[in-house]
Amino acid sequence: GEDVEQSLFLSVREGDSSVINCTYTDSSSTYLYWYKQEPGAGLQLLTYIFSNMDMKQDQRLTVLLNKKDKHLSLRIADTQTGDSAIYFCAVPNTGGFKTIFGAGTRLFVKA
Amino acid sequence: DGGITQSPKYLFRKEGQNVTLSCEQNLNHDAMYWYRQDPGQGLRLIYYSQIVNDFQKGDIAEGYSVSREKKESFPLTVTSAQKNPTAFYLCASSILGREQYFGPGTRLTVL
Numbered sequence: 001g002e003d004v005e006q007s008l009f010l011s012v013r014e015g016d017s018s019v020i021n022c023t024y025t026d027s028s029s030t031y032l033y034w035y036k037q038e039p040g041a042g043l044q045l046l047t048y049i050f051s052n053m054d055m056k057q058d059q060r061l062t063v064l065l066n067k068k069d070k071h072l073s074l075r076i077a078d079t080q081t082g083d084s085a086i087y088f089c090a091v092p093n094t095g096g097f098k099t100i101f102g103a104g105t106r107l108f109v110k111a
Numbered sequence: 112d113g114g115i116t117q118s119p120k121y122l123f124r125k126e127g128q129n130v131t132l133s134c135e136q137n138l139n140h141d142a143m144y145w146y147r148q149d150p151g152q153g154l155r156l157i158y159y160s161q162i163v164n165d166f167q168k169g170d171i172a173e174g175y176s177v178s179r180e181k182k183e184s185f186p187l188t189v190t191s192a193q194k195n196p197t198a199f200y201l202c203a204s205s206i207l208g209r210e211q212y213f214g215p216g217t218r219l220t221v222l
Contacts (some may be wrong), residue, residue: 018163045210
């Protein structure tokens with residue numbers, strides 16, 4: 001079945017770059033998404049990329065998509081303590097009526 | 112302001128009780144979703160609805176029920192048949208096939 005996998009933890013120092021990786025199985029999606037969840041809150045849409053793009057940059061965020069390997073990554077430049085959160089990779093299934101979420105990567109930023 | 116709201120923020124249930132979680136959106140979205148999130152885990156889909164008066168079971172529908180009588184509202188009832196209901200419940204809405212917008216969540220605890 002459809003699956004989205006992420007590593008569970010990432011720890012970086014403040015000011016460094018963070019790279020969160022995701023692999024998926026269903027490759028028919030038009031869009032692929034990254035969400036951020038802060039403690040006790042709902043998910044917030046962070047960014048997305050069209051499936052016909054290789055890269056998208058949005059201020060400190062860079063999304064890379066490798067469709068051949070079904071690999072999506074999120075790079076956060078100059079990581080700040082306020083970036084500490086859980087980051088979810090999300091891929092709509094065939095037909096787009098459901099979205100498959102990864103388990104989330106918990107990012108720890110050390111001052 | 113357009114958005115999606117959930118109430119209550121915290122809910123306590125005694126053994127054997129049914130409880131209903133509210134979800135309302137004013138984004139004019141056709142699709143609405145309910146997810147369950149357990150500590151340290153990702154999101155699991157309970158039910159989703161693509162249009163008024165229609166809904167489908169997700170991956171963990173047993174012990175839950177929903178209704179979709181209005182476009183703006185998608186309440187979730189946690190029945191006494193749900194043996195382990197303590198969790199964080201998230202509601203979301205979307206234009207069909209596009210990114211989902213999440214509410215702030217309801218934390219349900221069984222006493």
